Amino acid sequence: MAIPGNLLSDTTSTVDPNTSGWTPLLNCVLSKGTNGTATDGCLAVSSITSGEMRARTAASVAVVPGVEYATFADASGATVPERIGIRWLTAASAEISISWSLTVSSAAASWHRIAVADYAPEGAAYAQVVLSSTPAVGSVVSYYDNVYLGPPIKTVGNLLTAAAETSERASDWPFAAEANCAVSRTLPPVGWSAAAYSAGGHAATMTVSSNGDASFVITEAPVVTPGTEYIAYAYLNPPTSMATAWIELRFYDETDSELQVTRGVLDAPGTGWYRQRVSDFAPATAAYATVAFGLDGATAAQVLRVDRIALLARMPTREGDIVAYTDASYEQGVGSWTVVSGAATLARSSPWGTDGLDGSYCLEVSSATATTSVIRSARYPLGNVAPELDWTMEVGLKVAAGSWDIVRSIRWYDDEDTDLGDSSSVLAAVPTSGWWLFFGADGAPEGATQAAVEYTVTATSTSSVLRLDRVAMWPTVPLTEVIVNAGTASTTVKLRELPSNPISVWRVTRDGTRTLVRGATGLIDRQTLTSSVLIIEDYEAPLGVEVHYRSESRNSSGVVTAIRVTDWVTVPQPDRNFAWLKSPGSPQRNVQVLVSLAPDWTRPIPQTEHRVRGRRNAVVHSDVRGGQEGELVVWTRSDDERTRLNWLLDSGRVLLWQAAPGMGVEDTYVNVGQTTEGRTSRWAGEVWREWKLPLKQADMPVSLGVVGSAGRTWQDVLTENATWQRVLERYATWEDVFLNRPIGG
Structure with missing residues (x-):
């Protein structure tokens, strides 16, 4: 699958079916390798002699000065480490400079990610991707695949910039040492999935100065909304499995005074890369938030690396879910869950990655004896939900040892925390293999404004362990x-x-x-x-x-x-004199028009005629008959309609023509040829226009997506642009802001 937003062709990106997208730049010959990451093909760059060798993209892509661009690739080289760069060119294709990544910290035969990002310099009109390594002899081969050049890719909804998420841009790098450490960008050889487009390349790296606690922080502080639940996460690479590595979510008020700090501690199984999450609600006076990282009880010269950092407003897996994330997924501990009665004990699963449905941990309920226990969550506000709606609850369960029965309940409370009783399901045995989702539903009693999730669990054998994850409770609405x-x-x-x-x-x-x-x-x-x-x-x-x-x-x-x-x-169409012209990929361009004259359709067919001497009838060889072709004539009745129709036609893409039922016209995808816009009278002030639109029937676009539905928000605009003046300078229209299409991009 093509990388979204990639300015390079698929052939250049995946080196499949050939190497035509690449050309030598210095001291190398190119060939096609195998066993790549995106496809089987990859680019093999072999040195001619000792010294640096470089390969570049054969074609240049247009860029805009002052706009940030990123490039990445998967690389493999057992002999020498690699680096990647963006080569900036003038309109005359003269080199201005190259924005280089760091060189990978060590050579690695396994596939690993190299990446860099930078702003296009003044005078830049084009850019190329450059791949580089420096062997000591000739015939040394470095391999590359899955190459990207385009806007920096970051997690949808991330309140942090791409520079904070992946550390690919050296300028204005948003990290600072906080205690007992130095912080820098490094480029370790880390293997990521080929589709992990926001992963890899540089990592924020903390080196401990002396024995003791150490920490560093992101200097960005995006705006947050009080009362909203936020989640921060990052991939942590601890120095040892025994190290106490952590991530913190910090909230500040308008005066930059720290209001609240919530920590998620990594329970590392080794020294790999592990995603650790932390969540909390922004307090009442919160205005900003940021993320910090650290090691407790560290040893001098120990190193903590961090990558793929995100700070997001939580999007529950179930619409309307009221259970706090810390109580639903147990990523930073057992949350607010308590044992109300019985011999059971609660703990977060250990270590990271042991088990879970959501995230990397789950809740473990252990009972040494064959007895019944009751466990309960915190109380959650029901919010402004219609009183006639029922509530649905969900929990994932897995028997890790022994055997268990469970009764699922919702316990209700009023504004004064008075217990209004519970609604219980029947006793059920938990299956003894794999994860199972258990559901329950009930209506809230009169006066209920809060609810807690409650489980009565019975260990039916000694030394039993039950795992819980993905707890949710939401108003019951139609499926x-x-x-x-x-x-x-x-x-x-x-x-x-x-x-x-x-x-x-x-x-x-x-x-x-x-x-x-x-x-x-x-x-x-x-x-x-x-x-x-x-x-x-x-x-x-x-x-x-x-x-x-x-x-x-x-x-x-x-x-x-x-x-x-x-x-x-x-979908109603009350007036059959009107029709719709729609852009399947950009529905904001759709326009309704008044039809003047429907097409007289023709259907061309390629034919070759052979006249045989002495034979009356010709021999005709025909291809299949083509789709319909004809001219649609429509009217626009105002300057606004005229502008909208021009806007629709400007894209040049396949359109959908829809007429009212009974007009003898089926919904048809069409290509529109050269258009004619004529006045309907000689009066200069006439706003009506008659349009002649030559149509050719087209196939329904299959891979074209609805642009703008991937989650771009005003927060993204705020994150990417320091001022509104910067927005006005970068974008020609508000549609370009919405679709993130800077001028010339």
């Missing part, structure tokens, strides 16, 4: 919901409580015809989910025709694990 948006001739589809398996979604008509629905990355066909809720805005639903939506989730064996089917709905 499916579909809303018709008449003003935009679209529907909004919401599918809830989906499993994590890949999903396909179809639009189905009364005659049973299924059509895949478009999402952010193209048609939703076995798409991987990151949430249990999927929201789709379908702008390609037919006009005046009843449809419903059907989704199927399938596991790795292809077995359907969940089906969702919505109600039937119809």
Whole structure:
């Protein structure tokens, strides 16, 4: 799969099927290698003699001065370490400079990530990717694959900049030593998944100065909202498995006074790279937050490396979930859970990665005796939920030792913390192999404003251990919901409580015809989910025709694990004199137009005619007949409609033409040729225009995603631009701000 936002061609990026995207720059010959990371192909760069060798992309890509660009690649070289650079060129293709990464700290035959980011310098018009290593002799080979050049890629929703997340940019690097250490950027040879596009390259590296505690901090402090739950995480590389490495989430007020510090301590199984999370709610007067890292009881010269850092507002796996993340996933301990009665004990699983459904830890309930215990969470506000709605609870359970029975309950409280009783499920035995999701549901009693999750667990044998993870409680709402948006001739589809398996979604008509629905990355066909809720805005639903939506989730064996089917709905088209012209990938461009004249369709066919001497009829060889071609004539009735139609046509992409039912025209994907915009009268003030649009029928775009649905927010704009003046300088339109398309980018 192509890397999103990559300015390089697939052939250049994956070195498949050939090396045509690359050319020698210094002291090397190129060939195609095998066993790459993105595809089987990779670039083999072999030295001619001793000294530095360089390969570069054969083509240059256009860049904009002052805009940040990043490049990365997977590299492999058992003999010499590598580095990667962005070569900046003038409009005349003269080299201005090269922004180099550090050189990998040691050679490594295993695939590892190299990366760098920088701002395009003044005068830069083009850029190339340069791959470099410095062997001591000739015929030394370095391998490269999965190459990217484009805007820095960071985690969607990350409040920190890309420089903080991956440390790829040296300028304005946002880290500072805090206590007993020095902090620097290093480039260790770390293997990451080929699809981990925000991973690898440089790491923030803390070197301990003397024996004792040491820490460093991110100097960025993004704005936060009081009462909102935030999650911070990073991959930590501790010096030893016994080291006490940690990540902290810190909140500050408007005067930069520290209000609250929450720490997540890594329980490391070794000296690899481990993602540690920490979460908490922003206190009442919080204005900013940041993230810090450290080692407790460290030894002089010990090193802690950190990479892939993110700070995000929490997005619960279940819509409306009220259980705090620290109580739901146990990433930083047992949270607020307590043993109300019985002999059970609670602990976070140990070490990191032992087990879990969400994150890297889970809660372990241990009982030395065959007895019953009650465990309970903190109380959570129910919020402004309609009183007639029931509540659903969920927990993942796994028997690690012995055997267990469980009763799942919701305990209700009023504003004064008065216990209003519980609603219990029946006693159930927990299966003895693997993880199982257990559910329960009930309505809140009158006066209830808070709730706690409560489990009555019975160990039916001695020395039993029960594991819990992914606890959730949310208002019970329909599994499916579909809303018709008449003003935009679209529907909004919401599918809830989906499993994590890949999903396909179809639009189905009364005659049973299924059509895949478009999402952010193209048609939703076995798409991987990151949430249990999927929201789709379908702008390609037919006009005046009843449809419903059907989704199927399938596991790795292809077995359907969940089906969702919505109600039937119809997108209205009350006036049949109007039609819609829509851009499948950019629905904000869609426009409704008044039809003047429908096309007279022609269907061309390539033919070769052979006249045989002495024979009456010619011999004709024909290809298949082509799609429909014709001229659609429409009117725009105002300057606004004229501007919108021009905006739609500017993209040059495949459009969808939709007419009202009964007009003898099916929904048709079309390419629009050279257009004519004419006045409807000789009066200079006439705003009506007649447009002649030559149409050629096209196939439905398959891989085209709905641009802008990947999660860009105003916080991203704030993170990337220091001032509003900077926004005005970088972007031509608000659409460009939304789609992150800087001028010239």
